[in-house]
Amino acid sequence: MAENFASLPIIDYNDALSPTTKAQFLSELRHALVKVGFFYLKNHTIPSQVQQDLLQTSGTFFGLPADKKAEVNMANSKSFRGYTGLRHERTAAKADERETFFAGLHEILDSSELPIFYNLVGSNQWPTETLAPGFRQSVERYLTEVDRLSERFTGLVAEALDMDPSVFAKFFKKPCMSGVKIAAYPLPNAQQGTTTEFQGVGPHKDGSFLTYLLQGTEHSSLEVQNKSGEWIAAPPIPGTLVVNIGRSLEALTQGVCVATTHRVNLRDEQYSRPSGNGRLGTRLTFPFFQMLGFDVTQEDIQLDIPAHITSLCDQNVQSDAESFFEEIFKTSIGEAFMVNALTSHPEVGKRWYPEPLAEALRQQQEGKDLDDSKMHATARVS
Ligand SMILES: O=C(O)CCC(=O)C(=O)O
Numbered sequence: 001m002a003e004n005f006a007s008l009p010i011i012d013y014n015d016a017l018s019p020t021t022k023a024q025f026l027s028e029l030r031h032a033l034v035k036v037g038f039f040y041l042k043n044h045t046i047p048s049q050v051q052q053d054l055l056q057t058s059g060t061f062f063g064l065p066a067d068k069k070a071e072v073n074m075a076n077s078k079s080f081r082g083y084t085g086l087r088h089e090r091t092a093a094k095a096d097e098r099e100t101f102f103a104g105l106h107e108i109l110d111s112s113e114l115p116i117f118y119n120l121v122g123s124n125q126w127p128t129e130t131l132a133p134g135f136r137q138s139v140e141r142y143l144t145e146v147d148r149l150s151e152r153f154t155g156l157v158a159e160a161l162d163m164d165p166s167v168f169a170k171f172f173k174k175p176c177m178s179g180v181k182i183a184a185y186p187l188p189n190a191q192q193g194t195t196t197e198f199q200g201v202g203p204h205k206d207g208s209f210l211t212y213l214l215q216g217t218e219h220s221s222l223e224v225q226n227k228s229g230e231w232i233a234a235p236p237i238p239g240t241l242v243v244n245i246g247r248s249l250e251a252l253t254q255g256v257c258v259a260t261t262h263r264v265n266l267r268d269e270q271y272s273r274p275s276g277n278g279r280l281g282t283r284l285t286f287p288f289f290q291m292l293g294f295d296v297t298q299e300d301i302q303l304d305i306p307a308h309i310t311s312l313c314d315q316n317v318q319s320d321a322e323s324f325f326e327e328i329f330k331t332s333i334g335e336a337f338m339v340n341a342l343t344s345h346p347e348v349g350k351r352w353y354p355e356p357l358a359e360a361l362r363q364q365q366e367g368k369d370l371d372d373s374k375m376h377a378t379a380r381v382s
Pocket residue numbers: 181183201206213222262263264285286287
């Protein structure tokens with residue numbers, strides 16, 4: 001049975017930088033990667049001014065009238081970039097109570113000769129400077145900083161698994177679809193007390209190698225699933241990022257690092273200040289998804305992971321995330337990213353990719369039926 005956890009470890013990036021503390025750092029990181037799958041990272045090097053500017057200008061953007069935000073609607077973009085309104089994004093086949101804005105790190109324009117998933121790298125859409133002064137600049141600045149951090153951290157992940165620091169480098173061929181999703185969770189509109197809990201984001205695993213999540217406000221809404229399936233709160237800790245494992249790192253380590261399940265549940269009480277003084281506004285978060293190059297296939301993955309590391313692998317990890325995505329991920333990473341994008345953003349799919357959308361939804365339904373029948377079988381046995 002898998003080991004369990006009730007809270008997330010806090011790892012200090014400074015410890016990686018000094019020869020006297022590096023060994024201890026690597027041992028803590030190994031534990032976090034193999035036994036937990038989530039951790040807080042402190043002293044992560046992203047300047048606080050860069051974070052504050054991002055938070056402030058993002059607040060301005062989401063505060064714009066709906067018709068102004070619609071000017072940069074994701075449905076305009078065959079690269080799934082730009083703005084989505086409340087309940088337009090879907091996770092686990094249900095609508096999410098959030099607005100988002102996605103901006104990618106790389107942009108290429110002509111992908112006509114390549115498989116359609118190369119369209120996932122394309123131009124960003126930006127509101128005008130007059131509407132959202134400084135927004136574009138602060139997002140781009142944040143992307144540069146978090147990308148630099150993720151690149152350095154990747155070497156430490158390899159070392160923590162007792163491999164050469166450069167072992168993952170070849171999987172990060174550019175351009176890639178890494179980017180930041182800015183998520184805004186206004187207080188949900190409770191209808192006459194019928195519902196007290198709302199899906200900010202449904203249970204899911206990220207497609208990334210690692211995700212670096214900045215929680216910009218004080219709300220405690222993020223929940224992570226431990227290995228026996230219990231949900232654990234991951235409240236914001238000032239000065240830290242929450243890091244979690246995505247499906248790409250799981251694929252590259254052949255399951256030694258398991259992609260971790262998380263969700264955002266919204267409840268009215270989370271909008272009261274933790275100090276008890278007054279109410280909080282919209283919850284704002286900034287997950288950065290560190291993605292692999294598209295052309296990585298299962299055959300490329302021949303990492304020599306030392307036996308004493310693979311032997312740490314956990315069995316029977318429980319997850320409420322959909323399982324259908326796992327199978328596609330085993331054949332082509334680019335394909336899997338596209339299927340995920342289509343099922344999350346059917347509006348973009350309807351406009352640009354009607355046939356691939358229909359096929360992706362069919363696969364999702366098939367997977368859901370399979371998950372449901374497994375659940376019923378388990379329920380009957382126990
Ligand atoms: O907003 C959060 O706290 C998490 C968001 C998330 O998990 C995602 O967008 O993949």
